[in-house]
Amino acid sequence: MLTPEQIEAAILQLPSEEFCKLREWFYELDEQRWDEQLEKDIAEGKLEALAQEAIADFEAGNCRQI
Template sequence: MSDLEQIEAAILSLSSTEFEQLRLWFLDLDYERWDKQIEQDIEDGKLEAFAQEAIAEFEAGHCREI
């Protein structure tokens, strides 16, 4: 049995309370990793073109309040 299969089996055996705790922990971990990836992308300049495009659209008056 692979590690993933063991993890899946263990998850299926959790009580509702334990499953909820795991779900919340996993969501927090996912958000944390997403934040780190965004921070790294910003640091690497990968989002610079999008930022410049958004600023240009705003300055050209192509934005509206929502």
Template sequence: MHIMLTLDQIESAILQLPSHEVQQLLEWLSDLDYQNWDQQLEEDIKQGKLDDLAAEAIAEYEAGECKEI
């Protein structure tokens, strides 16, 4: 059986966690966010949504408009 919790229920449960488990949850959420971001970036690349930005960056580099950091 699949139980769906509301956001209020989840927030209430989080407030009851010991601080070390809250830290673990934060790390897990951060990892999840990065994974979602990476997936979205890969999809955007496949769809060509970043082609114009890449071309602009290459043109600036070739024109010597970049500086080392």
């Protein structure tokens, strides 16, 4: 397996077009992993308290339209 330093050096050698492809791929991977983590947190109930707080604020009229 490559070290982070080796990966960084390889990235710095990429032509602009290949760098753009890598950046887009990395961005999509990051978004996918974020979505997976969010779904896991929801399934485990980790966001329930925040959801209930938001609902309570809304019902109390503590929200404004932006």
